[in-house]
Amino acid sequence: MKKSLVFAMAMALGISTTAFAANPFSDLSPGHWAYGAVAKLAAAGVVDGYPDGTFKGNRTMTRYEMAQIVAKALAKGAISADDRLISEFADELDNLGVRIARLEKNADNVKITGNIRTHYVHTTGDRGRSSVTKTRSRLFFTGEVNDNWHYTGMLQNEQQWNNKGKNDSGDSDTDFQRAFLTGHIGAVDVTAGRYGAFYGDGNIYDTRVDGINAKTKFGNAYAGATWGKMANKSTYGWTGLNETDKEKQAKAKASKAGEFTQAVLGGDIGNLNLEASYYHIKDLKTEWVSGSNNIWTAAANYKAGDWNGGIMYLHGDADELVNGVEPDHDGWVAKLGYKGATAAKPGSWGLYAQYYDQGGATYVAHTMCGDYAAFGPAGFKGWMVGGNLTVAKNMVAKVEYYDLKTRDANDDLKIKDGDHSRTLWSQIVVTF
Structure with a gap:
C-alpha cells in the first residue's frame, strides 16, 4: 500500500490541496502536488512522520499504519462511522484504533x-x-x-x-x-x-x-x-x-x-x-x-x-x-x-x-x-x-x-x- 492513498484520503476528507500550512516534513517539497493536503492532515494530528522528521511518501504502508490514520481521522470527526474506510479496515480498527478510542472516551466520561x-x-x-x-x-x-x-x-x-x-x-x-x-x-x-x-x-x-x-x-x-x-x-x-x-x-x-x-x-x-x-x-x-x-x-x-x-x-x-x-x-x-x-x-x-x-x-x-x-x-x-x-x-x-x-x-x-x-x-x- 502506497502513501499516495493518504493523499487520496485527504481529498476525500474535503481538505483542499491548495490550503497551505507550515511544512511538517523535511522530504516533502512545497511544490509537491499533495503538499497542502498532507500539511493540513499533519496539523490536524491525523498523520505522523518518522522520528527523523521525514514523511517517506513512496514507502509501502502496512494495513496497521493505515488503520491508525483512519482511527485518528474518525476521532477528529474528519470522517463518519459509516465511511467506506471504516468498513475497509473494520478488523484493524476493532483490534486497535476504535477500541483505543472507546477506552479514551469512557475515561473522559x-x-x-x-x-x-x-x-x-x-x-x-x-x-x-x-x-x-x-x-x-x-x-x-x-x-x-x-x-x-x-x-x-x-x-x-x-x-x-x-x-x-x-x-x-x-x-x-x-x-x-x-x-x-x-x-x-x-x-x-x-x-x-x-x-x-x-x-x-x-x-x-x-x-x-x-x-x-x-x-x-x-x-x-x-x-x-x-x-x-x-x-x-x-x-x-x-x-x-x-x-x-x-x-x-x-x-x-x-x-x-x-x-x-x-x-x-x-x-x-x-x-x-x-x-x-x-x-x-x-x-x-x-x-x-x-x-x-x-x-x-x-x-x-x-x-x-x-x-x-x-x-x-x-x-x-x-x-x-x-x-x-x-x-x-x-x-x-x-x-x-x-x-x-x-x-x-x-x-x-x-x-x-x-x-x-x-x-x-x-x-x-x-x-x-x-x-x-x-x-x-x-x-x-x-x-x-x-x-x-x-x-x-x-x-x-x-x-x-x-x-x-x-x-x-x-x-x-x-x-x-x-x-x-x-x-x-x-x-x-x-x-x-
Missing part, C-alpha cells in the same frame, strides 16, 4: 473527585463532656450512562483519632455510602438509589436515604416528591457526638429504617423564596423513636446582596416517641448570613448565625454539629454562630460554637429544665 475533612469537636455542659477528633475521606465516582442518565457512587472512610474518656484506639471504618442515578424523563428530573437527602434545610434530616425523587420546574415555581427509606440507621435518632463507634453500632442493630414519603412545593418572587413541605415517616425505630410521625414545614428565605436570612416553622404530630414521652409538636428556626467561603476563591469568607427552638417531634437527624442528641426526644433550643474562610484554593476552614439547652424537662429521661450543652466545632476541608 468517568471522573473521580473527593474531599478530606478533619474536625475537632469539644462539648461541655450538664449533659456530659467530650473531645473528639476525626478525619473523614470521601471519593466520588461519576460516570455517564448516556446523554440523559448519570451515575454517582461514594466511598467513605472515617478515622477516629481520639474520643476523650471513651476510646483512643484510632478506630477506622470504610463503607460504600452512595450509589444512585440522576437523569430526566421529559421535564421531570429524577434521582434514584442511595443518595444524600437534605430535608427542611437540614432541620429535619441530613443523611442518606434509599429512595426515588422526582422534581420539576414550572416558571419560577417548583414541585417535588420522594418515596423511600431512611437508610442511615446508625446516624438518625439522636446519636450523640460523644458516643463511640461501638455504641453507635449497638444502636444501629436495634434500629429499623423508616419508610417515608415527602412532598415539596416552592417558588421564587424576586429575591424571596417561599417553600412548604410535608413528610410522612412510618415504622421508624431507634433508641428514641418508635412508630410514625408526620412533619410539616413552611419557610421563607430572602437574599439581599451579600446578606441572606430566613425563618422556618415546623410541626410534627408524633404523640409518643419512647417510654411514654410525649414530645412537643412545634418548632421554629431563624438564620442570618453574610457572604460565604468559596473553595475556588482563596481569601473568601463568611459569617452566619442561627437560633433553634425545636420540639422532639420536629426532627429525625439534624444537620447541626451541636450536641442536640444530649436531650433525646425532649427537644432543644439555643443558638449558634459560625464562620468560614478559604485559606488556599480548595482548602476551607470553619469554626462553629453552639449553646443549646433542653426545651422540655423529663424526669423519666433524667433531663432537667435548663440543662445546657455547649459545643465548639472546628474543621478544615480539602477538595480535589
Whole structure:
C-alpha cells in the first residue's frame, strides 16, 4: 500500500490541496502536488512522520499504519462511522484504533473527585463532656450512562483519632455510602438509589436515604416528591457526638429504617423564596423513636446582596416517641448570613448565625454539629454562630460554637429544665 492513498484520503476528507500550512516534513517539497493536503492532515494530528522528521511518501504502508490514520481521522470527526474506510479496515480498527478510542472516551466520561475533612469537636455542659477528633475521606465516582442518565457512587472512610474518656484506639471504618442515578424523563428530573437527602434545610434530616425523587420546574415555581427509606440507621435518632463507634453500632442493630414519603412545593418572587413541605415517616425505630410521625414545614428565605436570612416553622404530630414521652409538636428556626467561603476563591469568607427552638417531634437527624442528641426526644433550643474562610484554593476552614439547652424537662429521661450543652466545632476541608 502506497502513501499516495493518504493523499487520496485527504481529498476525500474535503481538505483542499491548495490550503497551505507550515511544512511538517523535511522530504516533502512545497511544490509537491499533495503538499497542502498532507500539511493540513499533519496539523490536524491525523498523520505522523518518522522520528527523523521525514514523511517517506513512496514507502509501502502496512494495513496497521493505515488503520491508525483512519482511527485518528474518525476521532477528529474528519470522517463518519459509516465511511467506506471504516468498513475497509473494520478488523484493524476493532483490534486497535476504535477500541483505543472507546477506552479514551469512557475515561473522559468517568471522573473521580473527593474531599478530606478533619474536625475537632469539644462539648461541655450538664449533659456530659467530650473531645473528639476525626478525619473523614470521601471519593466520588461519576460516570455517564448516556446523554440523559448519570451515575454517582461514594466511598467513605472515617478515622477516629481520639474520643476523650471513651476510646483512643484510632478506630477506622470504610463503607460504600452512595450509589444512585440522576437523569430526566421529559421535564421531570429524577434521582434514584442511595443518595444524600437534605430535608427542611437540614432541620429535619441530613443523611442518606434509599429512595426515588422526582422534581420539576414550572416558571419560577417548583414541585417535588420522594418515596423511600431512611437508610442511615446508625446516624438518625439522636446519636450523640460523644458516643463511640461501638455504641453507635449497638444502636444501629436495634434500629429499623423508616419508610417515608415527602412532598415539596416552592417558588421564587424576586429575591424571596417561599417553600412548604410535608413528610410522612412510618415504622421508624431507634433508641428514641418508635412508630410514625408526620412533619410539616413552611419557610421563607430572602437574599439581599451579600446578606441572606430566613425563618422556618415546623410541626410534627408524633404523640409518643419512647417510654411514654410525649414530645412537643412545634418548632421554629431563624438564620442570618453574610457572604460565604468559596473553595475556588482563596481569601473568601463568611459569617452566619442561627437560633433553634425545636420540639422532639420536629426532627429525625439534624444537620447541626451541636450536641442536640444530649436531650433525646425532649427537644432543644439555643443558638449558634459560625464562620468560614478559604485559606488556599480548595482548602476551607470553619469554626462553629453552639449553646443549646433542653426545651422540655423529663424526669423519666433524667433531663432537667435548663440543662445546657455547649459545643465548639472546628474543621478544615480539602477538595480535589
